[in-house]
Amino acid sequence: MSDWHTRSFWLSRRAYQPGPRLDGDQTADVVIIGAGFTGLWTAIQLKEADPAAEVIVVERDIAGYGASGRNGGFAMTMVGRNVHDLVRKVGAARAKATHLAMRQTLADIESFCAAEGIDADITRPGVLTVSNGPEQDVRIRQDLAAAARLGLDDFRPLSARECQDLVASDRLRMGHFECDSLLVDPAALAWGLRRSAERRGVRVFERTAVDGVAEVRGRGVQARTPFGTVRADRALIATNAYAHAIPALRRFIFTIYAYIIVTEPLTPAQWQRVGWERRMGVEDKRIYPHFHRPTPDGRILWGGRDAPFSAEGPNPRRESSPRIFRRLEETFRWTFPQLHDVAIDRGWAGPVCGTINCFASAGFLGRSERLAYALGYAGHGVGPSHLVGRIARDLLLGTGSELLDLPMVSKRPVPLPPGPLRGGMLGLAERVLQRADDQGSDASPMTRLALRILQ
Numbered sequence: 001m002s003d004w005h006t007r008s009f010w011l012s013r014r015a016y017q018p019g020p021r022l023d024g025d026q027t028a029d030v031v032i033i034g035a036g037f038t039g040l041w042t043a044i045q046l047k048e049a050d051p052a053a054e055v056i057v058v059e060r061d062i063a064g065y066g067a068s069g070r071n072g073g074f075a076m077t078m079v080g081r082n083v084h085d086l087v088r089k090v091g092a093a094r095a096k097a098t099h100l101a102m103r104q105t106l107a108d109i110e111s112f113c114a115a116e117g118i119d120a121d122i123t124r125p126g127v128l129t130v131s132n133g134p135e136q137d138v139r140i141r142q143d144l145a146a147a148a149r150l151g152l153d154d155f156r157p158l159s160a161r162e163c164q165d166l167v168a169s170d171r172l173r174m175g176h177f178e179c180d181s182l183l184v185d186p187a188a189l190a191w192g193l194r195r196s197a198e199r200r201g202v203r204v205f206e207r208t209a210v211d212g213v214a215e216v217r218g219r220g221v222q223a224r225t226p227f228g229t230v231r232a233d234r235a236l237i238a239t240n241a242y243a244h245a246i247p248a249l250r251r252f253i254f255t256i257y258a259y260i261i262v263t264e265p266l267t268p269a270q271w272q273r274v275g276w277e278r279r280m281g282v283e284d285k286r287i288y289p290h291f292h293r294p295t296p297d298g299r300i301l302w303g304g305r306d307a308p309f310s311a312e313g314p315n316p317r318r319e320s321s322p323r324i325f326r327r328l329e330e331t332f333r334w335t336f337p338q339l340h341d342v343a344i345d346r347g348w349a350g351p352v353c354g355t356i357n358c359f360a361s362a363g364f365l366g367r368s369e370r371l372a373y374a375l376g377y378a379g380h381g382v383g384p385s386h387l388v389g390r391i392a393r394d395l396l397l398g399t400g401s402e403l404l405d406l407p408m409v410s411k412r413p414v415p416l417p418p419g420p421l422r423g424g425m426l427g428l429a430e431r432v433l434q435r436a437d438d439q440g441s442d443a444s445p446m447t448r449l450a451l452r453i454l455q
Helices: 009-013 037-049 083-090 092-116 134-150 160-166 186-199 240-245 268-274 322-335 384-397 419-439 445-453
Strands: 026-033 055-058 127-131 155-159 174-178 203-205 212-215 221-225 228-237 254-263 281-284 290-294 300-304 344-354 361-365 371-375
Touching (some): 009 186, 026 037, 037 055, 037 186, 037 371, 037 384, 083 092, 083 134, 127 134, 127 160, 134 174, 155 160, 160 174, 212 371, 240 344, 254 322, 254 419, 290 322, 300 322, 322 344, 361 384, 371 384
Parallel strands (some): 026 055, 127 281, 228 371
Antiparallel strands (some): 127 174, 155 174, 212 221, 221 228, 254 300, 254 344, 281 290, 361 371
């Protein structure tokens, strides 16, 4: 794709030279389809576990072209919708193990990038989760209660005043602060991971679409492209929302679009008006949350609010909606009226792969355990993709580990209804929940029903 640099602010920040296309038939022990975070972390961890393994990564566009290069750059401990949701769905013991695994994976990301010299503007300022409505107060209290139940020491309750001392907005009613959260330049991270994979002997082929991947009885798997076929013992599908093209995966994933705007760089005087000296990431507690953060060059990135469902899967025509960009700017102005003189510079969108229970999912298609998949982060994949990469490594190598007890594997994805019923159900749920967010209430019977559908 010649226009990849236009797809997000992050993809436009730095120069990048795409790698070669596939040229003729190739063989490998493992072929990975998709050069986003999941595919690249898996490739790296496969080579670290078995340096002799032949690993090939095939990418339709460029590394980080999809969600990995278009997100807000938050690497958080979140798995599921929040810690309260995680406890409710998997129980206290497994929820605590998952949270601790995520804390470790964030530390591993930070140390790996430092050791590899990956310049992805990584900072550890923490994440501030806030309420700006009574229904969101309840969700803050639920998270704090769940964290206390698990004995977690990294969730600090904050009053309205304490929140506003961190970020100057009188819309903030209460919140909690979590130290274990990174901010990154996600495109730079993806490109750095590609180089790290190649240094370990991984062959990465970009601008190479895979037309089909299938098991060949007694001969492993084949990934077919217009430029040749990759034959391997095992394969990993790590294409996230683009896995919509595979019926066996489309049964339990769906695509929504996340929208983001970014301001022009703020002056020192404008930053003084808004505070934010710690430069942490911020999320609110809407059903479809807002997320915002400072960028390395002094802008404010503002995303979330609307998350339109795409029945046909990823579709570039859905990446530019003036109405949604206007609604994002509306909530930015509502939150920070003191920044009336700060202009919005640009906006973009990207496809998000979701599951009904909001967990990423990793496993095998078929009983032969040759064709694996790992996907479905529901918009919070920057951190969990590293952990899921370790899980995918253990699945592909047939290595038993405690990681396979985490909900990404043990909590099976919920299948969606087929045909028009699927689109009708998800489209209705989106409209009802968006209305609940806009009205600041989740008490209506339709809202409760929609929340039950998505839980």
